[in-house]
Amino acid sequence: MSETKGTRVVVVGGGFAGLATASRLAKEPVQVLLLDRKNHHTFQPLLYQVATAGLSPAEIAAPLRSIVSDRGNTEVLLCEVSGFDLERKIVFACGAEVPFDYLVVAAGARHSYFGHDEWERLAPGLKTVEDALEMRRRILTAFEDAERQAALHGHHDDLNFVIVGGGPTGVELAGTISEIARQALVDDFHSIDPKRTRVILVEAGPRVLATYPPDLSQSAEEQLKKLGVEVRTNTRVTAVKEHEIDMDNEVLPTAVTLWAAGVAASPLGRALGQPVDNAGRVPVFPDCTLPGHPEVFVLGDLAAFKDEQGKMLPGVAPVALQMGKYAAECIVADLQRQPRKPFHYNDRGSLATIGRAAAVAQFPKFKLTGYPAWLAWLFIHILFLIGFRNRILVMIEWAWSYFTYDRGARLITDEVGRLRERRSSPDSEVPGPVPMESVERRRA
Amino acid sequence: MSETKGTRVVVVGGGFAGLATASRLAKEPVQVLLLDRKNHHTFQPLLYQVATAGLSPAEIAAPLRSIVSDRGNTEVLLCEVSGFDLERKIVFACGAEVPFDYLVVAAGARHSYFGHDEWERLAPGLKTVEDALEMRRRILTAFEDAERQAALHGHHDDLNFVIVGGGPTGVELAGTISEIARQALVDDFHSIDPKRTRVILVEAGPRVLATYPPDLSQSAEEQLKKLGVEVRTNTRVTAVKEHEIDMDNEVLPTAVTLWAAGVAASPLGRALGQPVDNAGRVPVFPDCTLPGHPEVFVLGDLAAFKDEQGKMLPGVAPVALQMGKYAAECIVADLQRQPRKPFHYNDRGSLATIGRAAAVAQFPKFKLTGYPAWLAWLFIHILFLIGFRNRILVMIEWAWSYFTYDRGARLITDEVGRLRERRSSPDSEVPGPVPMESVERRRA
Numbered sequence: 001m002s003e004t005k006g007t008r009v010v011v012v013g014g015g016f017a018g019l020a021t022a023s024r025l026a027k028e029p030v031q032v033l034l035l036d037r038k039n040h041h042t043f044q045p046l047l048y049q050v051a052t053a054g055l056s057p058a059e060i061a062a063p064l065r066s067i068v069s070d071r072g073n074t075e076v077l078l079c080e081v082s083g084f085d086l087e088r089k090i091v092f093a094c095g096a097e098v099p100f101d102y103l104v105v106a107a108g109a110r111h112s113y114f115g116h117d118e119w120e121r122l123a124p125g126l127k128t129v130e131d132a133l134e135m136r137r138r139i140l141t142a143f144e145d146a147e148r149q150a151a152l153h154g155h156h157d158d159l160n161f162v163i164v165g166g167g168p169t170g171v172e173l174a175g176t177i178s179e180i181a182r183q184a185l186v187d188d189f190h191s192i193d194p195k196r197t198r199v200i201l202v203e204a205g206p207r208v209l210a211t212y213p214p215d216l217s218q219s220a221e222e223q224l225k226k227l228g229v230e231v232r233t234n235t236r237v238t239a240v241k242e243h244e245i246d247m248d249n250e251v252l253p254t255a256v257t258l259w260a261a262g263v264a265a266s267p268l269g270r271a272l273g274q275p276v277d278n279a280g281r282v283p284v285f286p287d288c289t290l291p292g293h294p295e296v297f298v299l300g301d302l303a304a305f306k307d308e309q310g311k312m313l314p315g316v317a318p319v320a321l322q323m324g325k326y327a328a329e330c331i332v333a334d335l336q337r338q339p340r341k342p343f344h345y346n347d348r349g350s351l352a353t354i355g356r357a358a359a360v361a362q363f364p365k366f367k368l369t370g371y372p373a374w375l376a377w378l379f380i381h382i383l384f385l386i387g388f389r390n391r392i393l394v395m396i397e398w399a400w401s402y403f404t405y406d407r408g409a410r411l412i413t414d415e416v417g418r419l420r421e422r423r424s425s426p427d428s429e430v431p432g433p434v435p436m437e438s439v440e441r442r443r444a
Numbered sequence: 445m446s447e448t449k450g451t452r453v454v455v456v457g458g459g460f461a462g463l464a465t466a467s468r469l470a471k472e473p474v475q476v477l478l479l480d481r482k483n484h485h486t487f488q489p490l491l492y493q494v495a496t497a498g499l500s501p502a503e504i505a506a507p508l509r510s511i512v513s514d515r516g517n518t519e520v521l522l523c524e525v526s527g528f529d530l531e532r533k534i535v536f537a538c539g540a541e542v543p544f545d546y547l548v549v550a551a552g553a554r555h556s557y558f559g560h561d562e563w564e565r566l567a568p569g570l571k572t573v574e575d576a577l578e579m580r581r582r583i584l585t586a587f588e589d590a591e592r593q594a595a596l597h598g599h600h601d602d603l604n605f606v607i608v609g610g611g612p613t614g615v616e617l618a619g620t621i622s623e624i625a626r627q628a629l630v631d632d633f634h635s636i637d638p639k640r641t642r643v644i645l646v647e648a649g650p651r652v653l654a655t656y657p658p659d660l661s662q663s664a665e666e667q668l669k670k671l672g673v674e675v676r677t678n679t680r681v682t683a684v685k686e687h688e689i690d691m692d693n694e695v696l697p698t699a700v701t702l703w704a705a706g707v708a709a710s711p712l713g714r715a716l717g718q719p720v721d722n723a724g725r726v727p728v729f730p731d732c733t734l735p736g737h738p739e740v741f742v743l744g745d746l747a748a749f750k751d752e753q754g755k756m757l758p759g760v761a762p763v764a765l766q767m768g769k770y771a772a773e774c775i776v777a778d779l780q781r782q783p784r785k786p787f788h789y790n791d792r793g794s795l796a797t798i799g800r801a802a803a804v805a806q807f808p809k810f811k812l813t814g815y816p817a818w819l820a821w822l823f824i825h826i827l828f829l830i831g832f833r834n835r836i837l838v839m840i841e842w843a844w845s846y847f848t849y850d851r852g853a854r855l856i857t858d859e860v861g862r863l864r865e866r867r868s869s870p871d872s873e874v875p876g877p878v879p880m881e882s883v884e885r886r887r888a
Contacts (some may be wrong), residue, residue, distance in 0.1 A: 039588060039856045056502040063854040065632035075634065077595055078588040078856075081774065096596045129855065144522040145484060151521055153541045188509035410507040411573065412483045412522075 006030050009331060010091050013267065014041050014064045014082050016317045017106035017300035026071040028332055030102075035079040036092050038128070039063055045317055045381060046127050048169060051135035051258075053410040061129050081107070083271045086293055088372045092353040102295050102331050103266060104284075106324065109301035109315060112264035113194040119240040123257040126169055135258060139177060140412045141254040150191035158253045159197040162245050164204030164237050166260030167210070168352040169378035170277035173258055175202040183356075200230045202247060204261075207233055209352055209360065211314060216360040219369040223358040237261075259295055263315060265302045272296070277304045286342035287330055288323055297327040305343070313345050315344055322346060322370070371384025450474050453775060454535050456525050456546035456712065458485050459507045461550035462759045463745035464768025470515040472776055474546075479523040479537050482572070483507055489825060491570050492613060495579035496620040497854040505573050525551070527715045530737055540632045545777050546739050549712060549726075552743035553759060556708035556723070563684040566595045567701040570613055572796060579702060580716055584856045586699040587633055588838065594635035603641040604698045606689050608681050609705030610647030611654070612796040615664055617702055618645040619799035622671045627800075646691060648705075650804060653676055653796055654802065655758060660804040663741075663813040666804040681705075707759060718738070721748045730786035731774055732767055741771040749787070757789055795821040 007030040012019045012035035022032050040370035042062040049055040064151060068074040079094040084103070092097040111125030124134050132323055142159060151157035161181070163174045182298065186194070201208065201224065201376045207217040208224070221231050232247065239246035245254050265280035274290055276282050282290070282306035288303060290296045300320035313319045330340045348361035368376055368419040450628045451474040458480035466476050489885070493499040512518040523538040528547070535542045555569030555632040568578050586603060593600035605625070607618045622643040630638070645652065645668065651661040652668070652675060665675050676691065683690035689698050709724035718734055721728050725748035732747060734740045744764035747755045757763045766789055774784045793807035795817065803817035812820055 039584060056500045057855055058500040062854050063632075064855065068633050075595060077592045078585075079592060094592055094596060098596075140483065141522075148521045148523060148538055151519060152538060152542075203733050358508070401668075410483070410510065411505055412503055 002152050004244050007101045007331070007335060008033070008099065008282065009102040010035065010098055011104040012068075012093075013089065013106040013266075013300070013302075014038070014076075015044070015108050015109055015300060016031030016278045016320035017324035017327075018104060019064075019067065020321045021104050021106070021297075021299070021328045022068060022071070025331065026068075026073065028073075028328075029335070030073060030221050030331065032071075032074040033098065033100075034064060034068065034074060034076045035081055035091070035098075036076070037066060037078065037080045039065070039069060039078050040129070040363050042129055044127070045131045047129070048176060050129065050132035051139070051173065052180060053136050053140065057129045057133065072228065081268060084273070086273065086290075086296060089295070100295075102297070104297045104299060104324075105272065105302060105326055105332045106297075106299040106320070107266035107302050109263040109265045109280075110260035111259055114262055114361070116240070119259065122240045122242060123164060123259040124302055127171070135173075135228040136257045137412050138258075139180070140410060143181075143192065144412070146197075146255070146317040147189045151191065156192065156196065156253070159192065159255045160252055161199045162252060162254050163199070163201045163261050164234065164240075164245075164257065165203055166205070166208035166231070167260060169257075170201055170203070170260035171208055171224065172233075172353055173260060174199055175224055175227050175353070175358060177225075178229045179355045183253050189222065198234060199228065199252075200252065202232045202235050202237055202245075203344040204236045205233065210358060212350065212352070212362055213367070216362055216369065217368060220354055220360050223354045223360075223370065227355045227358065236304055241244045253388065263301065269298070272298070280303075288343050289330075290326055297323075297330070299323040299327055305345075305432060309347055316350070319345055341408070351380065355378045449574035451545045451775070451779060452477070452543065453491060453548065454479065455548040455550065456535065457550040457710075457744070457746075458482070458520075459488070459550055459552050459744060459762035461768035461814075462548060463511065464765045465548050465550070465743070466512060466518050467739075468514070468769045468772030469775065470512075472517070472772075474775065475516060476509060476515075476518040477484055477544075478512065478518060478520045479525055479535070479542075480520070480774075481522065481524045481625075483509070483522050484573070485511060486573055488571070491573070491576045492616040492620060493572065494576035495570055495583070496616065496624060497580050497584065497866050498620070501573045501577065509755070511627055521573065525712060528717070529618050530717065530734075530740060533739070544739075546741070547747060548741045548768075548771055549716065550741075551710035551712040551741040551746050553707040553724075555703055557703070558686070558706055561829040563703070566684045566686060567608060567703040570617070571585045571707075578619075580855050582700045582702075583624070584854060586624075587636065588856070590636050590641075590699070597837065600636065600640065600699045601699070603636065604696055604700075605643045606696060606701045607643070608646045608684075608689075608699050608701065610645055610649070610675070610677065611704060612646055614647070614702075614704035615652055616797055617669050617670055617704060618643055618673045618675075619797070620645045620800060622668075622673045623799045637712075641676060643672060644676060646679050646681055646689075646695065647675070648675045648680045656794065656796070656804060656806055657811070660806055660811060660813065664796065664798055664804045666806070667798045667804075667814065671799045671802065673884045699712050701729065707745065711744050713742070716742065718767035723748075724736075731784050732771055732799060733774075741774070742773055743767040743769075749804065751789055759796070762792065763789055786799065795824065797821045839845040 009025060009030050009032045011021050011034045014034055022034050027033050040063050046060040050057055050060060064076045067205055068076055081091055081093045083092045087139060089100050091100060110127055113119045124131055127133060146156040146159045161177050163170045209217045209220050212417040224231050235247050237247055241256055243254055245252050245257055251426050269276050270282050270284045272282060274282055282298045282302060283304045284298050288299055289296045298325060301315040307313055326343045351359060351361040353359040357371045357374045358375045359434045361368040361373040361376050453469060453474050453476045454463050455478045459480055463485055466478050469476050485509050485745060487504040490504040491643040494501055508520045512520055524674045525535055527536045527539045533544050535544060554571055557563045567574055570576060570579060585754045590600040590603045607614045607620050626639045653661045653664050668675050679691050681691055684701055687698055689696050689701055713720050713724050716726060717813040718726055726742045726746060727748045728742050732741050732743055744767060745759040750758055770787045777784050795803060795805040797818060801815045801818045805812040805820050
C-alpha cells in the first residue's frame, strides 16, 4: 500500500447502499472499487413493473459503469465475491485477493422459501431483472396457453394467478396482474373466459402490508378487492406443487404462482465470520460496522440494525440509501480525524402501490390512500430513478400506458433454449495481492 | 366448414410477410388465424441495435396481439406448427388439426453454418430477440472480462471481435461494435488497452455487401476502415473454435465471434412436401403459390421466387412485405372471381448502415454514401417501425444516443441460471379437427 495512493474503499454490491457510499465518496481523497456480479444497478421498487410487462429492463436498470463514469476515483469490476479475510484486510473476488482499507458489504437479499427451496422452481420470487423477466414470461405464457386452449378446444383450465405474501411486492403484483387480466388484455385475448381468471393473494398474517398502520392495510385490502383480487389473510401455504397450491383450508389449481413471502440475506453475510440472525442478516453496531472492525461496514438488506427504540430497520431502499451515505461520512470523518456519529434513520414515509391509481402512503404526519397516494408514489419513484434518461423514458411509458391501457413490454422471450457457454475466465488462477495502482484509471 | 363463417385463411409466421397478409385482409370477408411460436413480431432490420445495446427488445418488437387487436377478423395463437396435410387442407399446430381454405406459409429463415452446426454455440447468429440478447451479453461480457483482467493483473488477453460474413448484418455489427469499442465505451472501461481491441470482418467473397453495386461495396469498406474495422475479403473461415478462429491464411484468438454468413429457410418449407432449393427455400409459381395448390402461398425468406429476369429475389423486408400484401390480394381476387395478377417486386432501393452516420444506399435512380445515406436509412427505418409508440421511443433513444454516445440498453442479463419449467401443455393430446367457430371472437 502506497501512502500517496490514498485510502482504498472496496464496496461489495451496486444496490442502493453501495451506490450511495460510492456517490458520497466521489469527491473525497479515496479510491473506490465497486464489485458486483451484475453489470447494472437494479431499481428494485419497480421490478414488479417489469414482471407485469409495464416497463422494459433498461428502464429500471442502469449499467453501474455509466452511473459512476464521471467519478474519477471509482472503478467498477464485474466480479463474484467469494469471501473475506478481515484480519489481512482482503476480499476474495474473481479469483484474486483485493486489499482494502475500508470494506462496505452491501450484498442485499434474495427471497426465502422457509426451508422449501424446492418451491422456487414452481413459485419464483422477484429480486433481479432476470427474476422479473421470468415472472413476465410465466404470466404472459399463461394467458397465451389459456387462449390457445379455449380457441382450439372451446374451454380452458382455470387461469388462477396466486401470489404468496401480502407485503408491498405481493400487493403490487396482485393488483397489477388483476388489472392486466381485467382491463388491458381483454382487448387482446378473445377466447379467455374472464370468470375463470382469478387473482388470489395469500397472506399468512392477519392483514396485508403488515408494517403499515391497520387502517392503511384495511384500505389496501379494499382497493385490492375493487381491482378484483381475492385476498386470503390468516392463510398459510402448506405446499406449492406443479399447477396447484395447498393452503390451510383450500387447494387451488394454479396457472402461475409467484412468491413474495420472505427474504434471506446474501450468504456473504455469513462469510464475514460473525453470527447472523434468522434471516441471515449481520447484527451491526450503531455505526453500521462489525464488532471489532470499525473499518468494515455492513449495510442495507444485509444489516440487522436496531434503531434507538430497539426496532429493526426494514429492508427498504431509503434505509439502504441513508446507510450508504452514512458509511461514506464515517470514512470521511475518520480521514479528518473527527468522531463518527451513530447512524439515525430518517423515516420520511412509506408507500405501497396497488394498481393503476391505487396505493397507500404513510408519511410522518399524515396518510394517503387511493389516487392521491398513487400520485405521490408515482412522482417519488420517478424522482428517485437513477439517470435522467431513464426518468424521461419511464415517464413516457407510464403516460402512454396510463392513457391507453397498453402494456408495451409484453414480450415473451426465453433464452433457455439458447446454447451458450461462458467464457472460462483466465482469472481463475489465484494470483497474489493486487496493487491498487493497477486498478487506477489508465487515462488519469 | 360453415358457409356463413366465411373463408378461413391460416397464416403461419408473424414476420413482415405474414403480418402484411393479415393487414391487407383486415377488412375483407375472411377469417384470419395467425400462428407464431413467438408472441411478438420482430423488426429484424434493427436486431443488430439490440445486439449492440443501442435499443431494448421492446423497442424493436411488438406483441402480435397488440398489432392485430383492432382487427375484428384476426385471431392470434402462440403455437408451434409441426406440419401440413395439403390434401385435407389441415395445419398441424399445437397438437391440433387446424383447417384452412387458404394457407400462407411465411415462417422465415434461420442462420446456416454450412454443415458446421457445432459452430453455432461458438458464433451465434442474429435472427431473433433472444439471439440479439445473447450477442449483447457476449459483447458486453467480453469488455467486462478484459477490464477485470487488466485491473487485477495489469494486462488483458487480445480483445478481438470477429464477425463472419460481409452482408448487411455483418457490416452493421462490425461497424457498431467498432464504434462502441472506440468511442462510447472508452469513458467506461479505463483499464482496457485500445490497441489490443480489434474488430475484424471476414468475408469469403471478393467484397462486402456483394448484392450492392461494386462502388457502394468499395465505399462501405472504406467507411468500415474509417471506423477502425479490419476488413478481410476473399477469406474463408476454416474453423471456429473456443476463443479462436481459423481462416485461410491466419489464425486469430477471439473474445467474441459472431455469425452473419448464411441463412437457411425454416424447416417448415420441407414440411410442405415439395422439393426445396439448397437454402431450404420453396420454389413458387409467379403468384407465390405451390404447384398444384393455388390456395397455398409461400412467402418471404421461405420462398424461392425468380423475377421476370430470372433473378432470385433477396430475403429482405420489402420483398416479404410486398409478397404478403400480394397474397392477400390474390385471395380477395379469388373471392371476387377475378383473375390473379403475377407478383411483381417493386424494388425501391436498398440501404445498409455501417455505423453512426455511415451507410450506403442504392435507389433506382441514384446512390448515396456516408452521412446522407445514413440519414435516409434512419428515417426509412423509423417510418417502417411498427407501432406509433415504438417509433417515438426509438427516436428518443436514437437522438439521445447520437448526442451523448450513450448506449442505454447496456444490461447483461442471463437467464440460463434460472430454474424454469415449461408448463406442460394440455394441448399435447391430439384432438379432432377444430371448428372455426371456436376461434371466433367471444365478444363479437
